[in-house]
Structures are given as structure tokens and as C-alpha cells.
Amino acid sequence: MKIAVIHGPNLRLLGAREPEVYGTDTLDDVNRKLGAVAQELGAEIETFQSNHEGELLDYIEEAAARVSGFLINPGAFTHTSIALRDALVGVDRPFVEVHLSNTAGRERFRRHSYLSGVAAGVVYGFGVQSYLLGLRGLLGRLDGR
Ligand code: DQA
Numbered sequence: 001m002k003i004a005v006i007h008g009p010n011l012r013l014l015g016a017r018e019p020e021v022y023g024t025d026t027l028d029d030v031n032r033k034l035g036a037v038a039q040e041l042g043a044e045i046e047t048f049q050s051n052h053e054g055e056l057l058d059y060i061e062e063a064a065a066r067v068s069g070f071l072i073n074p075g076a077f078t079h080t081s082i083a084l085r086d087a088l089v090g091v092d093r094p095f096v097e098v099h100l101s102n103t104a105g106r107e108r109f110r111r112h113s114y115l116s117g118v119a120a121g122v123v124y125g126f127g128v129q130s131y132l133l134g135l136r137g138l139l140g141r142l143d144g145r
Helices: 027-040 053-063 075-079 082-090 128-142
Strands: 002-007 044-049 069-073 095-099 121-124
Touching (some): 002 027, 027 044, 069 128
Parallel strands (some): 069 095
């Protein structure tokens, strides 16, 4: 089973970007840890990062044909993008939304997500563990566990 992992805007800077909020793991570290969990569970991942909303939409449309679900950290598009929500709903694959930080405890504008209501699940506040837990949850859902 294959899962597409999507990292939204500014996540390319992980490790250097506000480490007190987002931790010191780089994006490569996160992808490597996800790959290990996927392998442990007999699955595989492909990963994609973009700072551009349209590129994320194009990727979702194109990847949907070859993956069973999506794990996505939409970054700031979480709080702004109806188009991202529509794209994920449109391809009819389960997705899990993850955030490194506890978005509920930060600025007010981060409390609303356009995606949460249509996600299979949401994990936030555990740093890189949010991604790993989210992947386990998504694979469990797809396996009917
Ligand atoms: C984030 C939280 C968002 O509010 C923020 O814009 C990000 C990162 C997180 O992983 O905690 O870019 O998605």
C-alpha cells in the first residue's frame, strides 16, 4: 500500500525555521522516519513539498491514481485554503492532517482548519511524532483495523 506524504509551504525550512516551535528535525529527517514506519507496517510512501497552492492541487490530482491515501501537513494553507480541501475531497482518498505544533494553543487564526472536518483524523502538537502517529492511524484505517 502506498501513501503520499505532502508538506505544505515553508516546511522545506524545517530544522532551521523557528526550532523552538517546530523542532530541529529537517524535512529529510521527517521523511526518513516516515519511511521507516511505513516499512515496519508493510507500506511505502512517496513525498512531496511545495510552497505553491496550485502545485499541491496538481500533485493531489495526479498522485491519487497511485496511492491509497494522503498524509498532509498543509502548513499555513490549513487556515486559508478551500481549494486544498476541495482537492482532497475530490479525489476520494482518506487523508490525515498533521501539525508539528499545537495549533490550538497558538494564535487565534491557527485554530481554524478548512481540512479537519473532512479528514479521517487529525494529529497535532507532537512534533515529528504527529506525522508518525498520523501515518499509523491512516494505515490502520486503510487496513480496516
Ligand atoms: C504547522 C502549523 C501552521 O499553522 C503553520 O502555518 C505551519 C506549520 C505545523 O506543523 O505546526 O506552517 O502546520
